[in-house]
Amino acid sequence: MSIQRTARRRTGIIGLGGAALAGGVLVFGAAAPAHAETEVAEPSSFTSAFTVMATPDQVLNADGVATPGPAGASGTFDFRVNSDLDIICYDITVTGISGDYMSPAKTATHIHQAAAGKAGPPRIAFPNPAPVGDGPRTSSGCLQGPFTTGIVNNGVDTGDGFTLAQLEADSAAFAADTHTAANPAGAVRGQLSQVPVGGVQTGGGGAASALAVPATPDAAGATAGAVAAAAIGVVGLGLAAGVALKRRRDGIAG
Amino acid sequence: MSGILRRAQRGGVVAAVVVAAALLGGCAGSGGAGAPVGSSSPAVAEGVSPPAPTSPSPTPSPAPSGAPVPPARGEVPARLTVPALGLDEELIDLGIGTDGTMEVPQDFSRVGWFTGGGRAGGIGPTVLAGHVDSAVGPAVFFDLGLLQAGDRFSVTDVAGAVFDYEVYRAEDFPKDEFPTGEVFGALLDDEVRLITCTGLFDESVGHYKDNRVVFAARVA
Numbered sequence: 001m002s003i004q005r006t007a008r009r010r011t012g013i014i015g016l017g018g019a020a021l022a023g024g025v026l027v028f029g030a031a032a033p034a035h036a037e038t039e040v041a042e043p044s045s046f047t048s049a050f051t052v053m054a055t056p057d058q059v060l061n062a063d064g065v066a067t068p069g070p071a072g073a074s075g076t077f078d079f080r081v082n083s084d085l086d087i088i089c090y091d092i093t094v095t096g097i098s099g100d101y102m103s104p105a106k107t108a109t110h111i112h113q114a115a116a117g118k119a120g121p122p123r124i125a126f127p128n129p130a131p132v133g134d135g136p137r138t139s140s141g142c143l144q145g146p147f148t149t150g151i152v153n154n155g156v157d158t159g160d161g162f163t164l165a166q167l168e169a170d171s172a173a174f175a176a177d178t179h180t181a182a183n184p185a186g187a188v189r190g191q192l193s194q195v196p197v198g199g200v201q202t203g204g205g206g207a208a209s210a211l212a213v214p215a216t217p218d219a220a221g222a223t224a225g226a227v228a229a230a231a232i233g234v235v236g237l238g239l240a241a242g243v244a245l246k247r248r249r250d251g252i253a254g
Numbered sequence: 255m256s257g258i259l260r261r262a263q264r265g266g267v268v269a270a271v272v273v274a275a276a277l278l279g280g281c282a283g284s285g286g287a288g289a290p291v292g293s294s295s296p297a298v299a300e301g302v303s304p305p306a307p308t309s310p311s312p313t314p315s316p317a318p319s320g321a322p323v324p325p326a327r328g329e330v331p332a333r334l335t336v337p338a339l340g341l342d343e344e345l346i347d348l349g350i351g352t353d354g355t356m357e358v359p360q361d362f363s364r365v366g367w368f369t370g371g372g373r374a375g376g377i378g379p380t381v382l383a384g385h386v387d388s389a390v391g392p393a394v395f396f397d398l399g400l401l402q403a404g405d406r407f408s409v410t411d412v413a414g415a416v417f418d419y420e421v422y423r424a425e426d427f428p429k430d431e432f433p434t435g436e437v438f439g440a441l442l443d444d445e446v447r448l449i450t451c452t453g454l455f456d457e458s459v460g461h462y463k464d465n466r467v468v469f470a471a472r473v474a
């Protein structure tokens with residue numbers, strides 16, 4: 001899993017076109033263009049991120065009745081959102097499913113507005129993971145709203161008016177799934193779970209400062225000081241490690 | 255700093271000092287034209303083998319009827335024990351800050367776990383974070399950069415069950431290219447991520463530029 005995820009991440013943008021094309025070709029009844037929404041490049045920043053562990057036991061039909069998918073199937077849906085731009089980037093992998101996709105929507109892979117244990121309408125339709133077969137299927141890229149799903153209720157597309165700000169406001173009210181001909185209610189499904197975005201700020205700089213050469217007031221000088229700290233730290237490895245342990249056990253914190 | 259120390263151990267003092275000297279010459283006058291240590295493209299730690307986790311699957315076998323069975327979700331983790339680093343730490347809860355990033359312990363001597371992620375003994379990555387240093391000196395994860403592929407540690411849940419994990423990968427990532435999916439993304443396996451800071455400390459913002467992430471899979 002990790003190997004696949006690493007490779008996919010690093011080639012996600014390159015692979016977008018291929019995955020989208022494959023998804024469009026494979027969708028049942030998708031005579032119209034596969035997407036009204038715009039496929040876009042990855043933005044430079046994100047306002048939120050979500051992950052989904054999709055499993056067959058969580059599948060419900062349109063009436064909210066448990067309708068399990070095939071045993072052994074699973075899916076991971078990783079979403080990164082920039083709600084200011086209404087862009088959602090997706091990295092989807094499904095395994096253990098077979099046969100073609102099937103859905104009355106324009107694709108068969110969706111985010112539904114559906115809380116745990118509830119059914120609900122699709123709000124976003126993603127290119128179906130490819131290739132169709134018994135092996136892992138993947139789909140990666142970024143979509144920008146306004147979104148359409150191809151499902152029309154009371155004359156209105158279920159994606160109409162939906163924005164990613166709504167998803168961020170109550171992410172637990174949304175689920176992701178994919179539908180196949182063998183399991184039209186869904187092969188796998190899971191609830192969105194919010195995860196952090198960006199790096200983790202786990203340092204105060206005290207070790208760098210303690211080892212640094214005297215700082216200069218300009219930014220270039222500050223950088224030089226930090227690099228110098230790196231060099232000196234090399235020499236002070238054993239001593240520094242010992243100090244670290246003592247400080248930790250003494251509960252020293254800044 | 256931990257990444258720096260790790261590089262020192264593996265690359266040798268002389269080579270590291272030469273590199274640092276070159277960086278001093280390249281950065282001081284150019285404002286950073288040269289690639290700073292640990293802040294360019296992600297660098298896999300030397301000697302780290304390709305991922306080969308052999309974690310026991312937390313997913314129960316299908317029922318005899320063939321109906322899918324919900325995978326195990328695990329229990330709240332309570333303690334991290336890393337013998338190689340002399341660590342035996344109770345865990346605190348960490349969530350998501352108002353800016354969307356992961357919360358970090360306010361106490362530099364504590365390790366925390368991301369409560370929205372996986373749990374010990376269940377599917378998904380259990381994500382643990384600790385500081386490499388405080389404003390005055392080294393902190394609880396100062397030595398995290400020393401962990402290598404093959405090293406083992408354990409996580410104990412609130413019920414007292416102990417789960418063992420083996421490191422299969424350790425990598426530095428620029429924070430502005432942090433691999434959210436790889437670190438926090440859903441998995442059917444039982445894995446752990448250990449996170450701290452490394453690379454250069456940017457005094458203008460008060461943060462290190464990179465994160466060290468240790469990936470480990472359950473072995474027992």
